[in-house]
Amino acid sequence: MKRKNLFCGLLAAVTLSCGLLLGGCGETKPEVSIALDGKTITMEDTVQSCLDNGLITTDAQGNPETFDAAVFEAKTASFETLHMGTSSEPHSSIVGLMLYNPESTAKSVNNCKIMKVFYYAEKDNSGNAPFTVNGIDFWGMTEQEAAAALEEQGFAVSLDEEYHYIVTSGSGNTTISIDFETGDCFENASTGTPQKKEVSFDASTYYVSEVKVDISGKLNIDMSN
Secondary structure, three states: OOOOOOOEOOOOEEEEEEEEOOOOOOOOOOOOOEEEOOEEEOOOOEHHHHHHOOEEEEOOOOOEOOOOOOEEOOOEEEOOEEEEEEOOOOOOOOEEEEEEEOOOOOEEHHHOEEEEEEEOHHHOOOOOOOEEEOOEEOOOOEHHHHHHHHHHOOOOOOEEOOOOEEEEEEOOOEEEEEEEEEHHHOOOOOOOOOOOOOOOOOOOOEEEEEEEEEOHHHEEEEOOO
């Protein structure tokens, strides 16, 4: 894969084989919608669609940065994370994308498709723009609040209270995974112009620490190459 080390995270290219794994039949599941700062991020759409919708790409510190010169070779995916930001101040957000190129020719990063979206709530604060899944802002939510919000949207939810996570699924073989950490892991930096609620975290209560929306399970990815 020909590209500079532009993203944070583990560099690991994998090959996409042709075809899709078949999902289960006969079960109606909710559609999954994702938004950052009110702007839509669509699974399996391109990074360019996010840019056209008013989002930006950034470096790890949240400074605007473009990656249109970087290239994914044909039928490849990556475990690297591309940072998304907002066109309004502050530009930084705690949202990352993992991408894939299903085409038979090389594509620039901006023309590659989205296979995973990460929201790192543990690193978030009230000054950043809200990230939502089906209109749910998970910032500052406890385990019980997150489970109830998903159930209200029609998702089948089973909260693992021993290991503190939720895995549920939506339409199109989309998986939503949520991890939780105790409040002593969070810092809600005070800001002059908060964009969402300021949270007083209880040290022993479990709150949403990471949300992952993922369609990679439906891709036939050969990890051996």
